[in-house]
Amino acid sequence: MTDLPTDLTRASAADLAGALASGTISSVEVTQAHLDRIAAVDGQVHSYLHVDGAGALAQARAVDERRRAGETLGALAGVPIAVKDVMTTKGLPTTCGSKILEGWIPPYDATVVSKLREAGLPILGKTNMDEFAMGSSTEHSAYGPSHNPWDLDRIPGGSGGGSSSVLASFQAPLATGTDTGGSIRQPAAVTATVGTKPTYGGVSRYGLVALASSLDQAGPCGRTVLDTALLHAVMGGHDPMDSTSIDAPVPPVVEAARAASVKGMRIGVVKELGGEGYQPGVRARFDESVALLEELGAQVVEVSCPNFEYALATYYLILPSEASSNLAKFDAMRYGMRVLPEGVDAPSAEQVMAATRDAGFGPEVKRRIILGTYALSSGYYDAYYGSAQKVRALIAQDFDEAYAQVDVLVSPTAPTTAFKLGDKLEDPMAMYLNDIATIPANLAGVPGMSIPSGLADEDGLPAGIQILAPAMKDERLYSVGAALEAALVDRWGGPILDRAPELGAAAAKGA
């Protein structure tokens, strides 16, 4: 039995779960501690778009009662969680960071949310994100960016920057994410937290507002590998409401995280991910981690995936194409905002749709919708969308060949540490490059994880290492992640987030 810190918000989810199970603390206490923390610091970090204090406490009370009544509860029962605003929550606003959905209250829960509720995790609120998950910084949120707790002038990553900053600022012990091209892993890397994109189909997509259906995957976010595994086990599993859901049990991720062993594993360093364009401090931390893995008994080799060179281009054709179609439903007819065009007498449905979509979508969303519309349009389909689908097959083939040689692949998660808010906002291509290392996994459907690798020497900001495994072998991520995490924490002398600056009234910025 681990001793809990006096500040419950500093405890890991696993430790909180243990204390809750033993009756040392109640879910109401834990939930209230986090609500207090939110009240104290979210004005600076802006992680949440909506906080549901009353709802969270009601859920906490219900779990405490069930526990008192002697019910057998799930491993994380009573541990509060933050939910990315891309997941529908019955009775709670769901905006996806977009004006077009402002005030929309879904009449149904996403499958993942239902699972959280059934497992007894009180939902603290909904976390900020780039609009419809398009971005790597949360700067594309219609409700203003979230801030990186390591440096409030910097981005917390994106699109899941609300969830990553929630964890790094101790406003929740766990959070959910979705990852279409890196939206779980890149925010984890730049905030020194942990995030997993499971195998495509490993977690239900029902109730996730779709960005790109064939790339989207929901996953767990935590501060430790074990916490992330515990949440993965709750979120994952087959869902008959999602045709692309894998009909198989969740891989043994918790067992793997607890065993934390890489002995005898073959680990491949992807030659194409980590060279030019990667910040020296990021590379240095990555190289150290690889050396540590070798020390821990893994066999490390370099592996080449030649078609990864085309991954970014492929991704920025497939994603906008699917997104242009997925986002067509936001048309002011059935839900969401309705804007009448100015200066038009008795406007038609068509005009109202066009005016609403112009007013309701931000510039990045419009850019991608129009790019996707082009890539699918007759005469250009073969050159763009068609070619991209072929390259996608080549990238999947690269993975297959790599996994014939090694058990997992590793690379830096993101090429740089967190950049300053505003730095890349005017340069879409520069923003897109943040996902260069994370995108191949989404294209091939394989699982990936990011864990902290340390702080870059040049700026003292967190860097992440990405671990990739073959499809449906998600447990390997946790074996490697937990083993490396233990070695790194040992080397650092404590969790890396202990080194993050304190957020206090003194540090308050105009947020």
Place this chain on the structure above:
Amino acid sequence: MTTVATDAVMDYDEAMTKFDPVMGLEVHVELHTATKMFCGCPTEFGAEPNSQVCPVCLGLPGALPVVNEKAVESAIRIGLALNCEIAEWCRFARKNYFYPDMPKNFQTSQYDEPIAFEGHLDVELEDGSVYRVEIERAHMEEDTGKSLHIGGATGRIHGADHSLVDYNRAGIPLIEIVTKPMVGAGERAPEVAKAYVSALRDLLRALDVSDVKMEQGSMRCDANVSLRPRVGEPLDEAQLAVPLGTRTETKNVNSLRSVERAVRYEISRHAAILDGGGSILQETRHWHEDTGITTSGRVKSDAEDYRYFPEPDLVPVAPTRETVETLRGTLPEPPGLRRKRLQSDWGYSDLEMRDVVNAGAVELIEETVAAGASAGAAKKWWLGEPSRRANAEGQDIVTYAAGLGLTPAHVAELDGMVAAGRLNDSMARQVLDGVLAGEGTPTAVADARGLELVQDDGALEAAVDKVIEANPDVAAKIRDGKVAAAGALIGQVMKEMKGQADAGKARELILAKLQ
């Protein structure tokens, strides 16, 4: 915009001397599965607005489709019944366009990978000849919602102030059956079109996959028509080699009669334009049942770009050959063969059978015979008053009878009453009138109206005696062997009995007394 000048049309026969028509028919059939194509919402017709809607069929953010297993089976069975190949692997695609009655602003359909393709349906025409319709494809898709147009004249879309949308129909499974260009029909093109839709309807009904009620929209037809110059007989090689003309697509053709009329109208309209040196605009036309004309709809332009791509939220459909063969085993007897068998069972002449088929009464007669009536009587009753009235109402006999609650069991009951001597023919007609008027079962109507042949021989005998006494000269003729004269007396006896007597019995009595 709402006032459309009536287009010039050429006399049909004249048009046929100058042009050769080519048709293509697209029929949309709503499957009568219990649930929608991609979600578990019910599909009942006529439910309260927006009461059969869920996140999936309303296209709410986050919702995902899952294919209805029964709909796929129905699609395969339809494909097999149309002699199609069944795809070993095919996908759904998204057809992207914005329209308020389509919740996702894309229709989940099939594009270049239909579940069934390359088939044919042999269609029997009124004169007994057979036209083979080549089937291009049958594919699965989903229906849209329904709009009410408010504030304009007579609920039309033009001039409406706003519209009200009910999404109950959105997501109901549809199978679209597309023919290849139908050539060589010549002047019989309109008849062929109608016969095809009729044969397709019979086939789908026999498959028990759809209600196929055109008036409720569960079967809808779009008719493509084009003309090319006439250079010979319809089936001459030279004629078949002439390139196809520009086509128009007439939508909203929702009865068998309309199919024939709309095709005929478009042929005459095209002919007038082409003959006057004009050219046909490739466009959608709307059929107006009331006025019997088509009006211009949407022009098919390059701006129409559906941006099809494989539906990423659904996985491919790959029916195993075992599945296909199992489904083939569930196919009903093909309607054509079935008709031949029934005709022989019922002992109908070719002409009689054709009358029954054209009246759409095959199933009704079959059920009536099964309920105990003779084949002759079943035909007589169904093709009589009910058929006449259905025609007058512009409805098919099945729908008409169902609407009035007249069942095959009723007709069999009526026939039974005649056979048992309870009713004579004219009384039976009155009973049928009563049933059609909603007065209940034949027995109930006969009881209520007091229609029953008098079985009391005493009363009949008294009437006979009375009539003989009153007509001594006629009686004398009969006594002299002029049996034919009995007719005059029978008439009077029936009058005496107020019609409620068996004329055969009256005749017997008269003859017995006078010979």
Place this chain on the structure above:
Amino acid sequence: MSSLSRDDVAHLAGLARIELSDAELDRMVGELGVILESVAKVQQAPTDGVAPMSHPMPLTNVTRPDVVRPSLGAEAVLAGAPEAEQQRFSVPRILDED
């Protein structure tokens, strides 16, 4: 091919039902040009004889039984509607029949 004119972008915006302002159009033309140049790289990949990949996992025949599940109910369905009338979604006038 990998550059778009202002008219092209306006046409695409029309297809996508987005009423872009003139300023937005101007900006979009430039940005899309840069992005298109970059994504056109897919055309250089060795894709001869490669089958396109539409789905990341090779699943087939995922269906559900034809069994009714509860619908939402008209009240819940219409709760989020911008406008409703006669238990239906009220939408502005529709220009043309489909």
